[in-house]
Amino acid sequence: xxxxxxxxxxxxxxxxxxxxxxxxxxxxxxxxxxxxxxxxxxxxxxxxxxxxxxxxxxxxxxxxxxxxxxxxxxxxxxxxxxxxxxxxxxxxxxxxxxxxxxxxxxxxxxxxxxxxxxxxxxxxxxxxxxxxxxxxxxxxxxxxxxxxxxxxxxxxxxxxxxxxxxxxxxxxxxxxxxxxxxxxxxxxxxxxxxxxxxxxxxxxxxxxxxxxxxxxxxxxxxxxxxxxxxxxxxxxxxxxxxxxxxxxxxxxxxxxxxxxxxxxxxxxxxxxxxxxxxxxxxxxxxxxxxxxxxxxxxxxxxxxxxxxxxxxxxxxxxxxxxxxxxxxxxxxxxxxxxxxxxxxxxxxxxxxxxxxxxxxxxxxxxxxxxxxxxxxxxxxxxxxxxxxxxxxxxxxxxxxxxxxxxxxxxxxxxxxxxxxxxxxxxxxxxxxxxxxxxxxxxx
Amino acid sequence: xxxxxxxxxxxxxxxxxxxxxxxxxxxxxxxxxxxxxxxxxxxxxxxxxxxxxxxxxxxxxxxxxxxxxxxxxxxxxxxxxxxxxxxxxxxxxxxxxxxxxxxxxxxxxxxxxxxxxxxxxxxxxxxxxxxxxxxxxxxxxxxxxxxxxxxxxxxxxxxxxxxxxxxxxxxxxxxxxxxxxxxxxxxxxxxxxxxxxxxxxxxxxxxxxxxxxxxxxxxxxxxxxxxxxxxxxxxxxxxxxxxxxxxxxxxxxxxxxxxxxxxxxxxxxxxxxxxxxxxxxxxxxxxxxxxxxxxxxxxxxxxx
Numbered sequence: 001x002x003x004x005x006x007x008x009x010x011x012x013x014x015x016x017x018x019x020x021x022x023x024x025x026x027x028x029x030x031x032x033x034x035x036x037x038x039x040x041x042x043x044x045x046x047x048x049x050x051x052x053x054x055x056x057x058x059x060x061x062x063x064x065x066x067x068x069x070x071x072x073x074x075x076x077x078x079x080x081x082x083x084x085x086x087x088x089x090x091x092x093x094x095x096x097x098x099x100x101x102x103x104x105x106x107x108x109x110x111x112x113x114x115x116x117x118x119x120x121x122x123x124x125x126x127x128x129x130x131x132x133x134x135x136x137x138x139x140x141x142x143x144x145x146x147x148x149x150x151x152x153x154x155x156x157x158x159x160x161x162x163x164x165x166x167x168x169x170x171x172x173x174x175x176x177x178x179x180x181x182x183x184x185x186x187x188x189x190x191x192x193x194x195x196x197x198x199x200x201x202x203x204x205x206x207x208x209x210x211x212x213x214x215x216x217x218x219x220x221x222x223x224x225x226x227x228x229x230x231x232x233x234x235x236x237x238x239x240x241x242x243x244x245x246x247x248x249x250x251x252x253x254x255x256x257x258x259x260x261x262x263x264x265x266x267x268x269x270x271x272x273x274x275x276x277x278x279x280x281x282x283x284x285x286x287x288x289x290x291x292x293x294x295x296x297x298x299x300x301x302x303x304x305x306x307x308x309x310x311x312x313x314x315x316x317x318x319x320x321x322x323x324x325x326x327x328x329x330x331x332x333x334x335x336x337x338x339x340x341x342x343x344x345x346x347x348x349x350x351x352x353x354x355x356x357x358x359x360x361x362x363x364x365x366x367x368x369x370x371x372x373x374x375x376x377x378x379x380x381x382x383x384x385x386x387x388x389x390x391x392x393x394x395x396x397x398x399x400x401x402x403x404x405x406x407x408x409x410x411x412x413x414x415x416x417x418x419x420x421x422x423x424x425x426x427x428x429x430x431x432x433x434x435x436x437x438x439x440x441x442x443x
Numbered sequence: 444x445x446x447x448x449x450x451x452x453x454x455x456x457x458x459x460x461x462x463x464x465x466x467x468x469x470x471x472x473x474x475x476x477x478x479x480x481x482x483x484x485x486x487x488x489x490x491x492x493x494x495x496x497x498x499x500x501x502x503x504x505x506x507x508x509x510x511x512x513x514x515x516x517x518x519x520x521x522x523x524x525x526x527x528x529x530x531x532x533x534x535x536x537x538x539x540x541x542x543x544x545x546x547x548x549x550x551x552x553x554x555x556x557x558x559x560x561x562x563x564x565x566x567x568x569x570x571x572x573x574x575x576x577x578x579x580x581x582x583x584x585x586x587x588x589x590x591x592x593x594x595x596x597x598x599x600x601x602x603x604x605x606x607x608x609x610x611x612x613x614x615x616x617x618x619x620x621x622x623x624x625x626x627x628x629x630x631x632x633x634x635x636x637x638x639x640x641x642x643x644x645x646x647x648x649x650x651x652x653x654x655x656x657x658x659x660x661x662x663x664x665x666x667x668x669x670x671x672x673x674x675x676x677x678x679x680x681x682x683x684x685x686x687x688x689x690x691x692x693x694x695x696x697x698x699x700x701x702x703x704x705x706x707x708x709x710x711x712x713x714x715x716x717x718x719x720x721x722x723x724x725x726x727x728x729x730x731x732x733x734x735x736x737x738x739x740x741x742x743x744x745x746x747x
Contacts, residue, residue, distance in 0.1 A: 033450065109483055115494040115709065125502035132506045132608060136513040139577055139585055341603055343577060343585025349608050355503050356611065360496070368492035371484025378485065389459060393452055400449035404742040411746070 008427040014070030015420030021073050022413040029401045037219030039399035044074040078211040084395040089225035093268040095384035096226035100272035101377045111164035114367045123154045132352035135345040138336035151327040158294050162322035169283040176273040189224050190257045197239040198255045204238030228266035293362045294321035304350045308338035457734045464727040471720045474711045481709050490708050497705040504698040511691045514607035514617045518684050520574040525677050528569045535562045542647050543658035549650045556647035563640040570621050580621035596628020596637045609690040639665045
């Protein structure tokens with residue numbers, strides 16, 4: 001089969017087009033070097049279909065040969081490792097949870113104001129000292145008043161601390177609502193993923209590779225995984241089904257969004273917020289411990305204060321000790337002695353001797369526990385951050401744009417383009433000889 | 444496959460390392476400027492628990508010291524009063540010996556009796572002494588005058604004990620039961636001081652031979668018994684004073700020790716912190732310098 005005179009031109013043209021598209025892709029990569037979630041793209045090139053031709057006949061008969069016709073652009077591939085995406089999302093979920101927990105606990109730790117001059121432990125010590133001062137001066141009204149005031153100071157601080165714990169729980173709850181509720185972040189992201197699903201399905205059906213849309217969708221899934229556990233199922237049509245937390249129905253199904261749904265243990269940031277606020281969660285356990293301390297204090301003081309048949313010093317509502325604790329007596333009713341004598345001080349001495357006992361230890365244990373929880377959460381956060389950094393490094397190594405690499409590619413594609421053009425020029429010159437000068441002899 | 448390293452990775456690594464160095468520097472800066480190693484529970488949860496416990500102990504020692512001071516004032520007032528009573532009684536004893544002497548006539552004895560009665564009033568006056576507005580010999584009825592002046596010798600206080608806490612779980616009685624010493628006078632016939640003094644006055648005025656015998660015999664011996672008892676009580680009070688003084692010194696030492704411990708747990712070790720600060724600052728500066736150099740070169744610099 002004879003070969004067209006212009007085959008070579010066509011081959012050179014294919015080269016020009018391919019190098020041009022490779023240059024465009026390089027340029028696209030460079031332009032997106034800093035784009036979040038962008039995966040570098042590569043032109044997939046392959047040699048185009050060869051021309052079958054018969055070579056000159058020999059004694060053995062004619063032979064077939066294939067003449068190369070240049071290059072084809074098969075598509076544009078996205079450099080991406082799905083496995084690293086999974087790892088990334090698992091760590092992002094852990095980090096999201098621990099960071100939210102650290103934030104919540106920080107407020108509580110700050111509210112304690114321990115160790116310091118203004119915390120409850122200091123007020124407690126003042127309270128004991130005032131009782132011992134009263135033991136030295138049981139006749140003195142001012143000393144009685146001091147004991148009452150010190151008791152009130154503790155009650156006020158306990159109520160405040162309890163209020164701050166309640167506030168912290170409410171803030172966490174509001175945060176959860178604003179993220180997971182109607183019109184919140186989760187829904188906004190789900191809507192965008194559903195839209196992207198539609199666009200990606202359209203492109204995939206028509207055979208195109210919608211790389212940039214896929215990048216955008218992966219980025220949204222990364223961000224979503226900080227909020228809760230994300231499970232992604234890929235469908236043949238390019239869409240993904242996204243499961244979120246422990247919600248019963250998938251968050252995104254094709255182009256459908258099912259939200260809001262009930263979450264019990266969604267993990268991630270939402271999981272941490274729920275854990276802080278839910279019944280039996282961290283904040284509630286802190287409040288329970290604070291209540292137990294307040295009631296323990298009141299009971300210990302009251303038990304001694306009533307020994308002589310006098311009134312109870314503290315009053316509280318059971319189960320709500322921290323919020324409801326109050327001094328139930330005035331200065332005149334403060335008891336100093338069992339026998340009620342004006343100079344007796346056995347009760348005052350006994351209450352003062354509570355210093356360093358179970359009441360003090362209960363409070364110190366509470367503070368230590370808040371600190372320990374905080375340290376654990378913070379260490380976990382640091383650890384999750386380090387792991388996330390490692391995974392991100394790996395992922396960046398696969399998907400990130402390296403400018404050195406792109407510059408090298410740019411140079412090589414530019415040279416390729418120039419060479420293709422040169423090939424075309426050479427063929428053009430050859431054809432010029434054939435068309436314009438062949439047969440013109442002796443002119 | 445070797446790991447590709449992109450500009451983004453380098454930038455992120457540098458940012459992370461700079462951030463870490465900055466945060467370490469911030470931590471050590473805070474430790475230095477606050478002079479506290481622990482400024483919130485999570486800096487060292489168990490150290491915080493220990494800090495609270497030690498602060499409580501320290502506060503306790505301060506209070507015990509104030510209790511000791513108050514107790515010392517009380518006991519000193521007691522000692523003074525008892526020593527005055529002793530002096531008064533010694534004077535009474537001299538008068539008794541003098542009155543028992545037969546060479547004295549009844550007129551002289553009447554005069555001595557009047558003086559004895561004045562001394563009895565003086566003893567009761569001393570028993571009514573106050574410290575800081577409180578009657579120290581009235582038991583726990585510290586706002587009640589123990590003895591009315593005059594003929595009525597009834598004790599109006601109670602026999603309650605007043606204690607001071609001078610250490611964790613250590614209580615020390617600081618008051619003296621004056622009723623045990625002075626008694627309730629002739630009406631009670633309890634052979635205590637007031638009873639004896641009233642009897643002496645009575646015997647001086649009585650003028651009979653039996654009265655004179657009493658003056659030389661039982662009155663003198665009963666007075667001496669009471670003087671012995673007074674001396675014994677004063678020895679106890681002296682011992683209390685000593686215990687208070689010892690406790691005061693001991694509390695100073697305990698406070699010192701507790702303060703040292705608290706400081707070790709809570710406070711920044713300055714020399715160490717400053718060395719650490721310098722190290723961290725150098726590290727941070729080095730990281731900055733490295734970052735400035737690392738980010739610069741790229742293939743672009745060499746392509747024409």
